[in-house]
Amino acid sequence: MSNRRTSPLAAGKAAPAPASPWRTSGARLRDRELKRDAVIRAAAREFNRNGYHNTSLDDIAAALQVTKPTVYYYVTSKEQLLFECFVAGVEQIRAAFREVRQLPLPARERLNAVLRHYGEAVASEFGWCMVRAEDQDLPPAMSRHIKSLKSEVDQGIRRLLREGIQDGSIEACDPKMTAFALAGALNWIAHWYREDQSLTGAQIATAFVTVFEGGLRPRRGALRMNAGARPRRARGALAR
Amino acid sequence: MSNRRTSPLAAGKAAPAPASPWRTSGARLRDRELKRDAVIRAAAREFNRNGYHNTSLDDIAAALQVTKPTVYYYVTSKEQLLFECFVAGVEQIRAAFREVRQLPLPARERLNAVLRHYGEAVASEFGWCMVRAEDQDLPPAMSRHIKSLKSEVDQGIRRLLREGIQDGSIEACDPKMTAFALAGALNWIAHWYREDQSLTGAQIATAFVTVFEGGLRPRRGALRMNAGARPRRARGALAR
DNA sequence: TAGCATTCCTACCCGTGAGTAAAGAAACAG
DNA sequence: CTGTTTCTTTACTCACGGGTAGGAATGCTA
Numbered sequence: 141m142s143n144r145r146t147s148p149l150a151a152g153k154a155a156p157a158p159a160s161p162w163r164t165s166g167a168r169l170r171d172r173e174l175k176r177d178a179v180i181r182a183a184a185r186e187f188n189r190n191g192y193h194n195t196s197l198d199d200i201a202a203a204l205q206v207t208k209p210t211v212y213y214y215v216t217s218k219e220q221l222l223f224e225c226f227v228a229g230v231e232q233i234r235a236a237f238r239e240v241r242q243l244p245l246p247a248r249e250r251l252n253a254v255l256r257h258y259g260e261a262v263a264s265e266f267g268w269c270m271v272r273a274e275d276q277d278l279p280p281a282m283s284r285h286i287k288s289l290k291s292e293v294d295q296g297i298r299r300l301l302r303e304g305i306q307d308g309s310i311e312a313c314d315p316k317m318t319a320f321a322l323a324g325a326l327n328w329i330a331h332w333y334r335e336d337q338s339l340t341g342a343q344i345a346t347a348f349v350t351v352f353e354g355g356l357r358p359r360r361g362a363l364r365m366n367a368g369a370r371p372r373r374a375r376g377a378l379a380r
Numbered sequence: 381m382s383n384r385r386t387s388p389l390a391a392g393k394a395a396p397a398p399a400s401p402w403r404t405s406g407a408r409l410r411d412r413e414l415k416r417d418a419v420i421r422a423a424a425r426e427f428n429r430n431g432y433h434n435t436s437l438d439d440i441a442a443a444l445q446v447t448k449p450t451v452y453y454y455v456t457s458k459e460q461l462l463f464e465c466f467v468a469g470v471e472q473i474r475a476a477f478r479e480v481r482q483l484p485l486p487a488r489e490r491l492n493a494v495l496r497h498y499g500e501a502v503a504s505e506f507g508w509c510m511v512r513a514e515d516q517d518l519p520p521a522m523s524r525h526i527k528s529l530k531s532e533v534d535q536g537i538r539r540l541l542r543e544g545i546q547d548g549s550i551e552a553c554d555p556k557m558t559a560f561a562l563a564g565a566l567n568w569i570a571h572w573y574r575e576d577q578s579l580t581g582a583q584i585a586t587a588f589v590t591v592f593e594g595g596l597r598p599r600r601g602a603l604r605m606n607a608g609a610r611p612r613r614a615r616g617a618l619a620r
Numbered sequence: 621t622a623g624c625a626t627t628c629c630t631a632c633c634c635g636t637g638a639g640t641a642a643a644g645a646a647a648c649a650g
Numbered sequence: 651c652t653g654t655t656t657c658t659t660t661a662c663t664c665a666c667g668g669g670t671a672g673g674a675a676t677g678c679t680a
Contacts, residue, residue, distance in 0.1 A: 276431050313596070314587060321592070325561040328563070328567055332560065352592075
């Protein structure tokens with residue numbers, strides 16, 4: 141609940157330096173919104189590192205070089221922390237949908253753009269929370285809210301698939317299953333990205349999109365032994 | 381650790397009726413292996429329902445109509461419970477690899493067979509544990525073991541992809557990214573299958589395989605009629 | 621500099637849940 | 651029927667962690 145004012149929490153790249161608003165300058169800051177965001181970011185980092193249940197509020201406080209009651213000064217419960225991390229993550233994806241809705245492109249291109257942003261979101265600092273937030277860990281109201289947001293994203297993908305089938309840019313398929321497959325592949329990034337950051341989220345998503353678009357079955361019918369390995373080089377006009 | 385004797389734990393379909401070895405017959409059973417399996421199955425069901433951290437051993441005991449020390453009579457820790465559930469799940473997938481290795485089929489066909497079994501495993505009663513077991517929840521030794529098993533499966537998929545590219549049955553692609561995409565899509569089934577069991581795991585996997593094989597881009601290029609199509613009900617003309 | 625609001629900490633409460641000790645109930649062997 | 655083994659329970663211990671009370675420090679305003 142409690143749609144905060146426009147704190148620029150979403151869409152931020154993970155700051156390598158924690159840069160806590162505490163202990164950085166000698167004087168005590170009075171920017172509430174800033175500190176609140178820092179608390180949520182720190183929570184996201186700790187959740188991402190240890191998991192929600194293996195992270196205590198003392199851990200989060202320690203990461204900020206602060207004590208637990210200080211955290212509670214900015215947040216009312218651990219659940220709220222998880223909830224806000226989730227929302228921050230999913231908001232990036234919703235933004236992608238809004239952004240793409242305007243573009244005069246075939247649905248497949250718009251879908252690809254959304255999927256790329258999706259991948260970036262999952263690889264962001266809030267990715268873990270967005271993907272792994274379990275509704276059983278949250279009170280009913282938050283759980284419902286999360287489910288609703290997840291469903292919105294799912295329906296958005298299905299809609300783009302249907303539009304693509306309509307306008308001929310996407311092969312006929314079952315939108316529901318296809319959406320599950322796409323979202324699943326991207327969501328799963330959150331599981332291994334922590335260990336292997338050799339690519340950015342957008343790069344991963346682009347690689348995935350290539351697979352999804354082309355499919356495993358060879359395009360140009362011939363079942364040639366070796367030699368024919370020619371990567372894709374199609375889509376001139378609209379891509380990019 | 382402690383590789384139990386060959387208890388037929390894996391490969392079993394979820395028994396709708398719990399069928400606890402306790403409280404079913406009047407006399408007290410003395411089959412240790414049977415009861416141990418029942419404990420692990422019950423744990424898997426409860427973990428699947430509430431999540432690992434939201435499941436107490438009292439819950440598991442209650443599900444078996446037994447008390448907590450009884451559970452500890454068959455198992456040494458909660459961690460072991462999770463570990464064994466994981467192993468039971470992943471064992472189904474390893475079996476699929478072994479089975480398929482013999483078949484005289486192009487690699488793509490063998491891959492598809494593995495993926496179908498993979499989907500069944502994820503949709504099985506151990507699917508949740510296999511997919512969501514977090515290494516942070518387990519002691520180092522078990523964590524290493526799990527990582528090793530996961531890696532084995534990953535490498536198995538990559539190998540099939542490489543073989544497929546070699547024998548021409550699979551379009552050239554990046555095996556690592558493609559394997560991540562495939563496994564991710566299938567793993568993610570565990571997240572929504574609980575809520576939507578309208579299809580079996582094998583059916584879902586088959587649907588996924590169809591998507592993966594064909595890809596989203598239309599096969600016969602002819603269908604590219606209105607490529608620059610308007611997005612959803614664009615009022616004005618093509619806004620450039 | 622008094623006075624007020626904001627921010628933060630020390631010191632606590634207490635429910636929960638993993639894990640155990642020790643004794644009781646059933647089966648089995650002789 | 652007696653002793654022994656196997657299984658199950660009652661009745662605990664104890665650490666951990668979410669959350670809070672109340673007060674101290676700091677900054678803002680006049």
